[in-house]
Amino acid sequence: MLDDPFAVLAGPLAGTSRLPLEVVGAEPLTPHMRRLQLTAPQLASFSYAPGQDLMLLVGVDGNRPVRRRYTIRALDRASSAVTLDIVLHGDGPGERWVRAARQGDKTAQHNLGVYYATLEAAERASAAGEAPAQAAGEAEVNP
Ligand SMILES: Cc1cc2nc3c(=O)[nH]c(=O)nc-3n(C[C@H](O)[C@H](O)[C@H](O)COP(=O)(O)OP(=O)(O)OC[C@H]3O[C@@H](n4cnc5c(N)ncnc54)[C@H](O)[C@@H]3O)c2cc1C
Numbered sequence: 001m002l003d004d005p006f007a008v009l010a011g012p013l014a015g016t017s018r019l020p021l022e023v024v025g026a027e028p029l030t031p032h033m034r035r036l037q038l039t040a041p042q043l044a045s046f047s048y049a050p051g052q053d054l055m056l057l058v059g060v061d062g063n064r065p066v067r068r069r070y071t072i073r074a075l076d077r078a079s080s081a082v083t084l085d086i087v088l089h090g091d092g093p094g095e096r097w098v099r100a101a102r103q104g105d106k107t108a109q110h111n112l113g114v115y116y117a118t119l120e121a122a123e124r125a126s127a128a129g130e131a132p133a134q135a136a137g138e139a140e141v142n143p
Helices: 041-045 093-100 123-127
Strands: 022-030 033-039 053-061 064-076 081-087 116-119 138-140
Touching: 022 081, 033 093, 053 093, 064 093, 081 093
Parallel strands: none
Antiparallel strands: 022 033, 033 081, 053 064, 053 116, 064 081, 116 138
16 A cells, blocks of 8 residues: 555645546657646546646655656647646656556556546646636546
8 A cells, every 4th residue: 555645635735636547648749758648537627727737646666656747738628638748858757657658548557556646736826926727636547
């Protein structure tokens, strides 16, 4: 069982919620950047502030989740999908997850067991004095 400090969505994650995500697109954008598209039914009515990010659980270290954050590049409500563009800098848990992601992936298909993603509140927008477009959500990729 994961020792997950975000098991309860409180503190900076208060106002977020979990969503089921599935990889619907994974392709090279440039030799050093990969584009992922992830879908969840709830994204059909989602909105986001510029700079808002999605926090992915990309692996585990022992029983501790390893998370990485990726900025939402685009949201297509018609297909309930977000686009993430991720730099391939060499190696790291995030990069390994991104390289491994394939269309149709849900967490159970990865050896990592549980991983999930968080659509986090728009911290940067808030810091700039703007109201977040919508409370963000934590997305659980498990079926
Ligand atoms: C709010 C927020 C939004 C973010 N949005 C994005 C995004 O949209 N796209 C994106 O690609 N990343 C984004 N990041 C960075 C991302 O969360 C990870 O830190 C990054 O992908 C590296 O994770 P990793 O596990 O692969 O490497 P790690 O193991 O965390 O890093 C290993 C080492 O690789 C080097 N490194 C890491 N990233 C880079 C890089 N980009 N260029 C050169 N060297 C690097 C550093 O030396 C680092 O110490 C964002 C981070 C934050 C906090």
